[in-house]
Amino acid sequence: MSDPQPVSASGKALPPPRTERGALGWLRVNLFGGWRSSLLTLIFSATAGAALFYGLRWVFVQANWRIVAEMGGRIAIGSYNTVDNCALQNCYWRPQVVLLGFILILGMAWGVAGKGMTKRIALGAAIVLSLLAFLPYSWEDMGIGVRLLLGANLPALGLGWLLSRYTPLRTYFRISLFAVAWFVLSMVLLRGISGVPGMQPVSVYAWGGFMVNLILAVGGIALSLPIGILLALGRRSETPLVNMRIPVGKHRTLKWRQRLPIVKFLCVVFIEVFRGVPLLALLFLSQYLLPLAMPEGFFLTSIPLLRTAIVITLFSAAYMAENVRGGLQGLHPGQAEAARALGLSGLSTIRLITLPQALRNVIPAIVGQFISLFKDTTLIYVIGVLEVVQIGRSFIQGNIQTWAGSEIEYFLFIAVLFWIFTYGMSRISRQVEEKLGASSRARN
Amino acid sequence: MAVAGIAKKIPFWRNYQVLRWTTQIVSGVAVVGLVAWLAIRMVSAIEERSIPVGFGFLSRSYGGPIGHHFFPYNPSTTAADTADSFLYSLLVAAGNTVVLSIIGVVLATILGIFIGVSRLSGNWLVSRLSLSYVEFFRNVPLLIQLYFWFTVSLALPPVSSGIRIGDLFINNGGISFPWPSPTGVSPTVSWLVLAFLSLVASYFVYRRRFRLEVRTGQPSYPILSGCLAALVLGAVAWILITAVTDTAPFVVTYPAPQGRFGRISGGTTVPAALIVLLIGLVMYTAAFIAEIVRAGIQSVRKGQREAARSLGLNNMRSLRYVVFPQALRVIVPPLISQFLNLTKNSSLAVAIGYSDLLSVAKTMTQIAPALSIFILVLLIYLVISLAYSLIGNIYNRTTRISNR
Numbered sequence: 001m002s003d004p005q006p007v008s009a010s011g012k013a014l015p016p017p018r019t020e021r022g023a024l025g026w027l028r029v030n031l032f033g034g035w036r037s038s039l040l041t042l043i044f045s046a047t048a049g050a051a052l053f054y055g056l057r058w059v060f061v062q063a064n065w066r067i068v069a070e071m072g073g074r075i076a077i078g079s080y081n082t083v084d085n086c087a088l089q090n091c092y093w094r095p096q097v098v099l100l101g102f103i104l105i106l107g108m109a110w111g112v113a114g115k116g117m118t119k120r121i122a123l124g125a126a127i128v129l130s131l132l133a134f135l136p137y138s139w140e141d142m143g144i145g146v147r148l149l150l151g152a153n154l155p156a157l158g159l160g161w162l163l164s165r166y167t168p169l170r171t172y173f174r175i176s177l178f179a180v181a182w183f184v185l186s187m188v189l190l191r192g193i194s195g196v197p198g199m200q201p202v203s204v205y206a207w208g209g210f211m212v213n214l215i216l217a218v219g220g221i222a223l224s225l226p227i228g229i230l231l232a233l234g235r236r237s238e239t240p241l242v243n244m245r246i247p248v249g250k251h252r253t254l255k256w257r258q259r260l261p262i263v264k265f266l267c268v269v270f271i272e273v274f275r276g277v278p279l280l281a282l283l284f285l286s287q288y289l290l291p292l293a294m295p296e297g298f299f300l301t302s303i304p305l306l307r308t309a310i311v312i313t314l315f316s317a318a319y320m321a322e323n324v325r326g327g328l329q330g331l332h333p334g335q336a337e338a339a340r341a342l343g344l345s346g347l348s349t350i351r352l353i354t355l356p357q358a359l360r361n362v363i364p365a366i367v368g369q370f371i372s373l374f375k376d377t378t379l380i381y382v383i384g385v386l387e388v389v390q391i392g393r394s395f396i397q398g399n400i401q402t403w404a405g406s407e408i409e410y411f412l413f414i415a416v417l418f419w420i421f422t423y424g425m426s427r428i429s430r431q432v433e434e435k436l437g438a439s440s441r442a443r444n
Numbered sequence: 445m446a447v448a449g450i451a452k453k454i455p456f457w458r459n460y461q462v463l464r465w466t467t468q469i470v471s472g473v474a475v476v477g478l479v480a481w482l483a484i485r486m487v488s489a490i491e492e493r494s495i496p497v498g499f500g501f502l503s504r505s506y507g508g509p510i511g512h513h514f515f516p517y518n519p520s521t522t523a524a525d526t527a528d529s530f531l532y533s534l535l536v537a538a539g540n541t542v543v544l545s546i547i548g549v550v551l552a553t554i555l556g557i558f559i560g561v562s563r564l565s566g567n568w569l570v571s572r573l574s575l576s577y578v579e580f581f582r583n584v585p586l587l588i589q590l591y592f593w594f595t596v597s598l599a600l601p602p603v604s605s606g607i608r609i610g611d612l613f614i615n616n617g618g619i620s621f622p623w624p625s626p627t628g629v630s631p632t633v634s635w636l637v638l639a640f641l642s643l644v645a646s647y648f649v650y651r652r653r654f655r656l657e658v659r660t661g662q663p664s665y666p667i668l669s670g671c672l673a674a675l676v677l678g679a680v681a682w683i684l685i686t687a688v689t690d691t692a693p694f695v696v697t698y699p700a701p702q703g704r705f706g707r708i709s710g711g712t713t714v715p716a717a718l719i720v721l722l723i724g725l726v727m728y729t730a731a732f733i734a735e736i737v738r739a740g741i742q743s744v745r746k747g748q749r750e751a752a753r754s755l756g757l758n759n760m761r762s763l764r765y766v767v768f769p770q771a772l773r774v775i776v777p778p779l780i781s782q783f784l785n786l787t788k789n790s791s792l793a794v795a796i797g798y799s800d801l802l803s804v805a806k807t808m809t810q811i812a813p814a815l816s817i818f819i820l821v822l823l824i825y826l827v828i829s830l831a832y833s834l835i836g837n838i839y840n841r842t843t844r845i846s847n848r
Contacts, residue, residue, distance in 0.1 A: 029566075031567060033566055033567070037566065040567050040570055041569050041570075044570060044573060045569060048573060260467065262468045262472045263468060263471050263472075266472070266475055272826075273822075273826065275829070276784075276825060276829035276830070277822050277825045277829075278788035279788070280791045280802055281818065284802070284806065285818045285819075288809075288814045288815055288818065292485070292486045292489040293482040293483075293485050293486045294482075294485070371583070375583075375586070378587045379792075382794075389585075389587060389591070393591070408596070411588055411592045411595065415588050415589075415592070418583065419580065419583045419584055422583035422584075426583075
């Protein structure tokens with residue numbers, strides 16, 4: 001028999017006391033639940049309040065955000081559209097079309113993922129980009145073409161969503177293939193083809209701004225995962241995947257041992273060297289080493305941007321290999337044995353049974369490595385590429401009289417820009433995890 | 445049971461032994477071939493363009509400035525006083541990196557544990573504030589954070605009009621304060637040797653008192669006794685040395701503005717770049733450590749906390765004596781890799797002008813073979829990483845659950 005409820009004089013059941021329900025109750029438990037907790041609440045709300053007040057006052061009243069307005073499109077594309085690099089200054093449409101393509105892909109991802117974080121991020125990104133078309137610049141600084149192409153982002157998102165619903169492009173796999181194709185196409189588009197009207201070449205040395213960070217990040221992420229998986233598998237190739245005895249002839253059996261010690265040794269050396277040294281040291285080394293080792297004018301190594309792409313990809317692949325290795329180690333060996341028993345060959349086992357489960361387990365670690373890769377793209381300035389951090393610093397240094405005190409405003413702006421992307425990535429990964437059934441919430 | 449019907453010979457392209465050796469030989473040959481081709485190209489390019497290589501430069505004297513150094517370094521090149529060699533300069537810079545890494549690791553761990561535990565606090569404000577801290581500092585690139593702190597530090601007043609609080613000077617060159625400086629080889633070194641011996645002796649005192657406490661159950665204050673022993677023995681050694689050699693082992697020097705520009709000399713100056721680097725690295729790494737600590741504490745079964753509560757331990761005590769020691773097993777491996785990350789991220793000192801290994805090496809490449817210097821730098825970083833990994837492995841081995 002349950003406890004009798006408190007009863008009022010008229011005999012009706014009373015609700016809990018006022019200090020234990022609603023807002024007051026929440027305050028009591030969460031903020032003032034004891035003298036220590038109350039003291040902490042007072043101290044932290046005082047300091048947080050003061051910090052918030054002074055911070056917001058600085059942001060809105062004292063800071064000079066004109067540096068961001070003055071730099072404008074240069075934050076996004078660097079010196080891509082300056083007179084030196086694009087004589088008629090009509091190259092702005094190319095990065096914008098590339099962006100439209102990726103918003104299209106984002107729309108497709110939203111179509112497949114359904115409601116949730118992806119939808120919010122996709123809509124948010126498209127709306128913000130479209131609103132940028134209405135920035136109060138003069139028609140000279142920001143022409144009608146730029147504005148139209150910016151405003152086209154929202155329709156592009158919608159088109160992507162429709163494409164993922166009504167065309168065969170409706171699985172993540174096919175969308176990834178489309179994304180890879182679009183990436184290659186956009187490299188060609190940005191580089192330009194001589195002779196084709198409207199597509200005059202813009203030297204890769206001129207690419208700069210946030211565009212460079214994104215290109216390196218996307219390319220690096222796409223390449224470092226497969227390379228990392230191969231390295232992880234190679235590292236494990238000495239231990240037998242399955243312990244089995246095969247009868248050969250009447251009285252002999254062969255012990256199944258899949259040992260590839262040379263491959264393992266090479267993989268271990270690669271992983272440990274690339275994980276043990278800082279990325280900056282590798283970038284410096286590549287600047288001296290790669291031009292010597294490769295033929296003169298070999299496009300992969302003579303262009304600084306591609307040199308850094310190679311180095312960053314290999315660096316990230318070593319970390320990815322360790323993450324994937326952790327996932328492989330957490331896998332139950334019975335899975336591989338059962339696959340063998342079903343007659344699957346080694347390669348098929350890895351492709352159909354081992355890898356999907358191993359990768360599913362380490363999605364947080366892999367996405368964490370993606371985020372690190374994106375943040376590491378800020379380091380490429382040592383090779384002379386003007387990505388988003390350095391384009392601002394060089395602009396301020398170049399016009400030091402006017403902009404001497406504005407560095408903090410600029411750094412805060414790009415800090416928030418990076419934060420939006422990396423936080424968005426980690427939230428999307430959580431949704432992907434749940435959709436694939438990998439998170440513990442889904443399993444329980 | 446022999447399987448009937450294994451009469452057909454397995455074709456060689458499905459024979460796993462053949463496949464195994466073929467893949468190995470092919471991949472080995474391919475990699476070795478690629479490396480050899482690159483090496484040959486490199487060697488011929490080096491000869492062609494007469495790029496200097498070789499490690500002979502290491503014994504030549506360097507003479508370049510190393511802005512700040514924890515270990516003694518002599519850059520002068522007068523006739524009477526030759527500068528330290530390239531090799532020694534590199535090692536001094538490496539020492540900078542190592543000391544910076546140790547200080548950073550200690551501070552980041554303390555801050556990270558504090559924030560990680562606050563994440564799990566019952567107070568909503570505290571847990572949300574630490575969540576915002578972690579989410580902000582993890583997601584913004586370290587380079588931007590360092591530039592930010594560096595720009596803030598430039599806002600400090602210059603040396604000529606710096607802040608002075610008694611003997612403490614704060615300006616945009618750094619923070620200067622009084623510091624003992626060695627007086628000479630024989631008093632200083634002999635006292636250091638005696639101090640080291642007294643530390644060893646005090647460890648044995650601590651051990652003896654600890655065992656006494658375990659054996660008898662009566663409090664015998666092992667930590668207190670150990671510290672007292674160290675202090676007493678150190679003081680005795682100091683008095684001894686002063687009496688014997690007539691000079692104290694260390695003399696405190698005070699910073700004072702000198703010369704036309706009021707530059708501080710005397711005492712010790714912690715350069716602003718070092719402080720900026722430490723603040724940036726510590727705040728960045730502490731965000732990661734906080735998440736690791738939180739995950740570790742959450743991995744301990746809830747029953748442990750409930751049992752501790754039922755034994756009468758409050759939150760703080762149950763955390764300290766029951767939960768945290770068990771959480772350590774989950775925390776330590778990723779913690780070691782964060783230590784490694786901090787060490788490697790310290791190479792960003794080249795962006796804000798602190799003289800750590802990479803930045804000194806970069807300056808050296810102007811007058812010495814760049815390739816050899818960077819190979820040495822890579823080797824030094826590999827050695828430091830190996831050292832940290834070894835410590836992690838030793839810890840893992842000693843705390844491993846035996847049935848795994």
